[in-house]
Amino acid sequence: MTEAAVRDWVRQAAVGAGERDGLTSSEREELAALGRENRGLREDVEVLKGATAFFARRPGERASVHRRGENCGSQRQTACGLLQVSRTASYTRRNGIPGPRRVRDAELTEETTIVRQRSRGTYGAPRVHAVLKREGTGCGRRRVARLMRQAGLAGRTPGRRHRTTVPDPHASTRADLVLRDFQPGPAAIGTRGCGDIAYIATEEGWLCLATVIDSASRRVVGWATADHLRTELVADTLTAACRTAARRAQ
Known part of the structure; x- marks a missing residue:
């Protein structure tokens, strides 16, 4: 002492x-x-002054929140504390060097794009994640969804289902006049036919296509289209089939 x-x-x-x-x-x-x-408090004021200069800059003018000098490191530490980021992340951001997470995100985005291209643009985030996991790529489903969203990628969603047949429980049954015999043959041409209605999705709505097919020749002998399923559609189809049969008989 x-x-x-x-x-x-x-x-x-x-x-x-x-x-x-x-x-x-x-x-x-x-x-x-x-x-x-x-x-x-003085350091906080200096940081706020730099932030004000940054946000008040003109378009195309470069400005920096941090000033060079003796207190540059102290001001950077204060700014990082206010923004709740590490100084390492601040220097990395200033130098323009991407971090490991950003590099990995870029790699996963490229792999996600390749998987989606193999599926012809149909796979969404769950299926893409399943493929990546099956191929040994470790990543989370939410991460894949985020990267696909940032890249503007989305899977195809199934179209809206259209209810086609509404059976009438009070309708009477019809007799089977052909006994379920739909085998082709030249001798049976023009004697048996079957009908069907197809539903085609268009930009203006659903299009109903009704057809009559000759069971022996498998040829379409009558067809009609409409935007409804009323009796007129079936009647027009049968009328077209009768006209075709009449022309063949002449």
Whole structure:
């Protein structure tokens, strides 16, 4: 222990007892705390000034929130604390070097695009994730969905189902006049026929296509289209089939 240290202790004890003028230990600690708080406030003001200059810049003008100088590191640390980011991320962002996560996201985006191209653009995030997992690529489904959303990729959704046949429970049954004999043959041409109605989705809505097919020749002998399923559609189809049969008979 040195004499200087003893003299400082004796002098500080006399100040604390009121025997000498000066600052007590508690006052010195309070003054040091106020000084640290004042320095922190000044750093915050400098950061806010830089942020104001950044957001008030003209289009095309480059500006930096951080100023170069003696307190550049301290200001950067304060700014990172306010933004709740690490200083490493700040330097990486300033230098333009992508981090490991961003590099991995770019790789996964490329792999996701390849998988979607193999599916002819039909796979969505769940199926793409299943394919990547099956091929040994470790990633989460939500991550794949986020990357596909950022890349503007989306799977094809199934079209709206259209109810076609509405049976009437009170309708009477019809007799089977052909006894389920639909085998082709030249001798049976023009004697047996069957009908069907197809539903085609268009930009203007559903299109109903009714046809009559000759069971022996498998040829379409009559057809008609409409945007409804009323009796007129079936009647027009049968009329067209009768006209075809009449022309063949002449």
